[in-house]
Amino acid sequence: MRGRIQLKPLETDIRFTHKALVEKCKSGHSSSQYELYELYVDAMYNIGRRMLNSKEDAEDIVQESFVSAFKNLNSFNYESTFGAWLKRIVINKSINHLKKKQLPVVPMEVHEFHLSEDSPEEKVDAMDIKKVKVGIGLLPPGYKQIINLYLIEGYDHIEIGEVLGISTSTSKSQYHRAKKKLVEIINAL
């Protein structure tokens, strides 16, 4: 009884979501693997689609990510949720895939001096999510990833820096530049 009382606050921690399932998967239980897959596959597939802009590439990357996650599940120690851990694998694999294809993952132009230009707040007529989706779709190569990572995946600039292999300050300036472009596009729609 005492054990259960002590464990309770830990078990309710968000990081331990689907812990029982994850533990079963760690011991190679294949039906648990499928259960976990079903829970996360759509979310991961959508991340892949956003990052890669291709149905086939997204499918390949998500498959690879699940295989890699199940094989390396023992290194998952509940430092984050399972979903966040898996999402990081999908994002890392997507970025590597883009780099292999030599597609830009960050805007190419020089960006350091653009930060001050952002200060006057631009009015955005963008409360319509549909418009935002179209706007993101129209962003030039290299802008899309940083917008996706910050706005939709909810990553902060430290995480984006790690994923894209750039510094935190570069991530900030690149993001502001990309956001400016997005606002321009949405306003022109």
Next chain:
Amino acid sequence: MDNFEKHIRENASEFDEHKADRSKMWAKISQELEVQEPKVIPLWKSPMLRIAASLLLLLGLAGFIGKQVFGSSVETQYASKELLDIDMHYKSLVSYQVKLVQNNPNLSNEDKTEFLSFMDELDAEYEQLRIEMQNNLDNERVLEAIVSNYKQRIELIENLLKQINNSKLNDDDYGYTL
């Protein structure tokens, strides 16, 4: 974070508009997982195979050590027999000639001690070669070095004796011309 950013982050789930082809993707994932897993583990999980592998390893090790010990002992025996023969032959030759030099009345004490110090040097070298021989380092080469050591000694003695004889001859010739 401005309102625009907040609004998008709050509605991020609306961006999940696609549905994955679950069965198709799972087929590939399970195929990959099946291919990789059974490869290594089951072999070592079987206790019979574990014992067999251990036995094989032990046999291999025993064989290797046995060969090392037995093989090398035969080799050293053979080499030391050969060495013994060579040793006997040259030792008698050297000691005979050393005696000749020592007993030679035509040599000064200085020449004798100089000659003997040379011989001592070669003796020391010979001792080192014998130690080397025991360490079993490339027998053939050590053996050759021992032989050449002996040859040097004999050459040294022969040269000395030649010198003595030459000087004798010169003296005789000199006497004749006068």
